[in-house]
Amino acid sequence: MTQDNVPVLTIDGPSGSGKGTITRLVAQRLGWHYLDSGALYRAVGIAAGWADLDLSDASALVRCTFDTDIDFQEDHGGEPRIIVNGLDATDELRTETAGAAASAIAAIPEVRAALRDRQRAYRRPPGLVADGRDMGTVIFPDAAYKVFLTASAEERAERRYKQLSEKGVSVTLPGLLREILARDARDANRAVAPLRPADDAVRIDTTGLPIDAVVARVLALMPAR
Incomplete structure (x- = not known):
């Protein structure tokens, strides 16, 4: 099987x-490889x-992109860990600061180009489930x-608030909502690879849906195995 197949x-x-x-979860159920493309941008931002x-110096960021070593590992409990230049940066990657940096550098065409081949290299048998903002429109x-x-901005803020609070991170719900709305605007309006559904993508609104229900809907789109 060739990579394109x-x-x-x-x-x-x-x-x-x-x-x-x-x-x-879908990758685990299918037994396929998994790509968290956002972690690559966050890792470069960190x-x-x-x-x-x-973060406005495009040439320096491109050099940083090529020089940054990013390794995806799992801890003893099977949870993903992201190693950046030899240091475990998993917790830092999930902060709003890292997310804002990722959004900022993702708007730079040269950085996106530098990461394109890196992302496509994850396409290996038996299959790949790729998570991101332009996976279906640009990368694959x-x-x-x-x-x-998608989901309402309010629910997305509440999810993020719960996630960060459980980790002991001090945040406010109104602050998270403002950051999410600002990031949505940046991602949707950037000149290169703006956030939008691919024309042939199936849209699923996850507002109010439990995780298992969303996983089931996604798996139902796949051919019987």
């Missing part, structure tokens, strides 16, 4: 739509922060299966 399921959507959790780089436009998840 490896089946791909893309799951795109805005922050807090549940795509990360859904993608991992590495840039560690190096005190200006030929994917046979495409999903676009």
Whole structure:
């Protein structure tokens, strides 16, 4: 099987739509590989922060993209850990600061181009489930299966608030809602690869839906195995 013939399921959507959790669970059920594309952008953003780089300096960020070593691992409980330049950056990657940095650098065409081949390299047998914002429109436009998840901004903020509060991170719900709305606007209006559903994507609104129900809806789109 050549790389181009490896089946791909893309799951795109805005922050807090549940795509990360859904993608991992669907990949586990299918026995396919998993790509968290957002973690790549967050990792570059963190590495840039560690190096005190200006997030508006495109050439410096491109060099940082090529120089940053990113490794996906699992802990003893099977939970994903992201190692950036030899350091476990998993918790830092999930902060709103890292998300804002990722959104900022994702708007730079040269950075997106530098990460394109890196993302496509995850396409390996028996298949790939890819989570992001432009997986179905830019990175894997030929994917046979495409999903676009969404949810109300209020519910996405509440999910994020619960997630961060459980980790002991001090945040406010109104603050998270403002950040989510601002990020939605940046992602939807950027000139390169704006956040939007692929024309052939199946849209699923996850507002009020339990995780198991969303996973079942996604798996129902796949051919019988």
